[in-house]
Amino acid sequence: MDTAFKIANRYELKELELNALLEITQAINENLPEKSLYKIYNFTLRANLKLGKLMLLVKEKNNWEQKLAFGTREDYQTTGASAHQLVEKRKILFPSDLVDSPFEEFDVAIPVFHKDELLAIVFLGGVANAEEKELIENHLNFIQALTNIIMVAIENKKMARERLEQEVYDKEMEIAKKVQQLLFPKSLPDKSNFIIDAHYSPHHTVGGDYYDWIAVDDHKKIVCIADVSGKGVPAALLMSNFQASLRTLLRKTIDLEEVIHDLNHQVFESANGENFITFFIALIDLKEKELTYVNAGHNPPFLVSSDGSIEKLDKGTLVLGALKEIPFLEIGTLKITEPQTLLLYTDGLTEAFNEDEEEFGPERVMEILSKYISATPQAILAAILKEIDAFIGKRALSDDITLLACKYHV
Incomplete structure (x- = not known):
């Protein structure tokens, strides 16, 4: 009779296993969210195996998270590393293996691998009697298989989500690049008394660098450079608004004090005080032989x-x-008595690091300029780029580099 009962019981358990697998498979096929899959998994184990304790630790990138917990004495949220060490040999652990570990309240620990990667560890315990303990032991392979199915399904969901997020990110970067390219002037002046050359080296993420020049009339020219805090689409859009505001203002006035106050108001309103822009603007008046400028927190250009x-x-x-309001403002004024070259740049140049963690720094820029006093803007920028390339070696740029050199005389 006992033998017949055991055979009947075994068939009943197999039927429960098949039903559980079918339910899990159906839930996966219906693309239920991760939270729902964990709920079904929790219910399946607790209902069929009469567990008193259940805990599931899941590896999320480099951290471990407690996804399920029932009947446990402790909070195991921060013990994932200890659990990882326990199951390094990929075997199912029993009470003798769990003694003197943070998990000794459990009867069984089952590691779940996908290929060679440990995805999760399920802990079971609180079994009331020997018969129920035997029930669990007879189901170990089933529990391991069921957990593996759930974890691989959830892992696939994560990968699909990450791919989608990456596609969205790539699209945003593409938009940001297009926006940024539209900000740069389509042509640069190359006249006998006023020449500009510029260069932009993008970092792998799109930043908010911007340079421009504007001919007010035959004698007055404006050159400027700016760098917005942040990266990506938000930075590109903020800089786009900034450029539009600047060009609109300069149609009304070239009074730099008025321009700076209005620009500060526009940026503060657009960014809600969460982002800021460093900015340098110079008005070169070749008729009056005067250069006026304002440096709004930007890397000081070299004249x-x-x-x-x-x-x-x-x-x-x-x-x-x-x-909201600028607390002080000083307008810089210089006389143009001889040919001059103005170099504008963003902090990606001076804050570039080499493989020995040395910073390029403004001193190296000045050394280059001192060797190219009478050189053209094109030659100056070529020398700077050659030097920075040799300096950083194999190390990647940590920020965009934007350069503008302007040579003029009266």
Whole structure:
């Protein structure tokens, strides 16, 4: 009679296993969310195996997360690394294996691998008697298979989600690149008394660098450069709004004080004080032989005179958009008495690091400029780019590099 009962019981258990597998498979095929899959898994084990304790640890990238817990004395949220060490040999663990570990309250620990990667560990315990304990032991392979099916399905969902997120990110980067390219001037002046050359080296993520020049009239020219905090589409859109605001303002006035105050207001309103823009603008008046400028928290440009002197242009104010009102503003004014070259750049140049963690720094830029006093803007930028390339070696750029060199004389 006992033998007949055991055979009947075994068939009943096999039927339960098949039903559980069918239910799980159906849930996966219906593309139920991860939370629902964990619920079905939890119910299946607890209902069929009469467990007193159940805990599931799942590896999420480099961390372990407790996805299910029932009847446990402890919170095992931070013990994933200990569990990982226990199951290194890929075997199912029993009470003798769990002694003196954080998991000794459990009767069984079942590792779940996919190929060579450990995905999860399921802990079972709280079995009331020997008969129920035998029931669990007879189901170990089933529990391992069921957990593997669930975990691989969830892992596939994660991979699909990550692929979709990557596609969205790539699309956003494509849009941001197009927006940024539209900000740069389509042509640069190349006249006998006013020449500009510019260069942009993008980082692998799109930043918010921007340079421009505007001919106010035959004698007055404006050159500027800017860098917005942040990356990607938000940075590109903020800089796009900034460029539109700047060009609209310059149609009304070339008073730099008025321009800076209005731009600060526009950036603050657009970014809600969450982002800011460093900005440098110079008005070159070849008729009045005067250069006026404002530096709003930007890396100080270098002004190179034909006598070999190099000056940093650092007068101005704070970054734009950080505060609702600018607390101070100083307009820089310089006389143009001889041919000069103005070099504008973003911090990606001076803050580039080599493989020895050395920073390129402004001093190296000044050394290059001192060797190219009478050179064309094209030659100056070529020398800087050659030097920075040799300096960083195999190390990738950590930020965009934008350069603008302007040579002029009266």
